[in-house]
Amino acid sequence: MIQDEILILKEISYKENDKILHALSKGKGKIQIISKGSKKSNSRLLNASQIFAYSKCTLNESKDMYILTSAQLLDNFYGLKNNLESYYHACYILELISYLSQENEYDARIFDMTVSVLSHLSKSTRDQNKLAAAYELKLAAMLGYKPDFLHCLYCGSAIKGDGKFSVKEGGIFCGSCVNYGNGINVTYNEIITMDKILKSKFEVLGSIEVPKHIMGLIRKFLFFYIGRDNFTTLKLL
Ligand SMILES: [Zn+2]
Structure with missing residues (x-):
């Protein structure tokens, strides 16, 4: 049994009353969860099993998926x-x-x-x-x-004026070094x-x-x- 915080990224209808959830979990990364009975209007997992639901939950680890056993909704935005x-x-x-x-x-x-x-x-x-x-x-x-926005990629000096932002190198070429690299004027x-x-x-x-x-x-x-x-x-x- 695992306690974790999860954010639902996607909900997929499964069987008559269940859902398969794609979730981002704080402690496990992206996981798939089965939420049994959560399509029923009286399910205690209903609110936590919808897209955007952010909750604190208990999961059981099964073979290829986690099983949602309880959840406390923290926010649904x-x-x-x-x-x-x-x-x-x-x-x-x-x-x-x-x-x-x-x-x-x-x-x-x-x-x-x-x-x-x-x-x-x-x-x-x-x-x-x-x-x-x-x-x-x-x-x-x-x-x-x-990116380092405060120093020139080429000469390392502090940026004090206009320059070029290089997407590829993730930084700025200062006014004196703009000819040493490709970038977009900023x-x-x-x-x-x-x-x-x-x-x-x-x-x-x-x-x-x-x-x-x-x-x-x-x-x-x-x-x-x-x-x-x-x-x-x-x-x-
Ligand atoms: Zn420079």
Whole structure:
């Protein structure tokens, strides 16, 4: 028997009353769970067995799947149902993390950050794009691709003005070194903004002005590192 926190990524109808759940768990990474009887309206597993449900649960390990035996719902990010823009962004976050997670490969920081961004998306009515961009950049950093926005990739000196952001090398070429590498032109202000997004908590993003150009760059950067850019939920956005 295992106690864990889980976030439901996908629910699949199974047999008459059961569901198979794809979940991100805090201590086990991505797992498949069978939730018996959870399609019945009086099931005590009903709330915890739906997409976006975040709960504390008890699992039994069986041959090729886990069995959900009890669950205490911590959040279902209900606000997502009332805001299409937030809902689509949240679907994208689930698709992204589902693609990146595997069983027995887990990172509690990534789990907590995913729950946190969903919570902010469910409450936000205008910062959805910024929240997704911040999630993407922080995720890249947690996966080991943390860009250094404050020093030049080539000469190592402190960035003090406009430069180029190299998606491939994950950093900035300063004004004097722009000819030594390929990148996309960025102003000093945009560089500082990316650094701020990387280091700030989701709750303060509202006060940071983030140009569209920068959100596009961050997405390009993450997608370059994870080797995929064709997420179906992105078409909704
Ligand atoms: Zn330089």
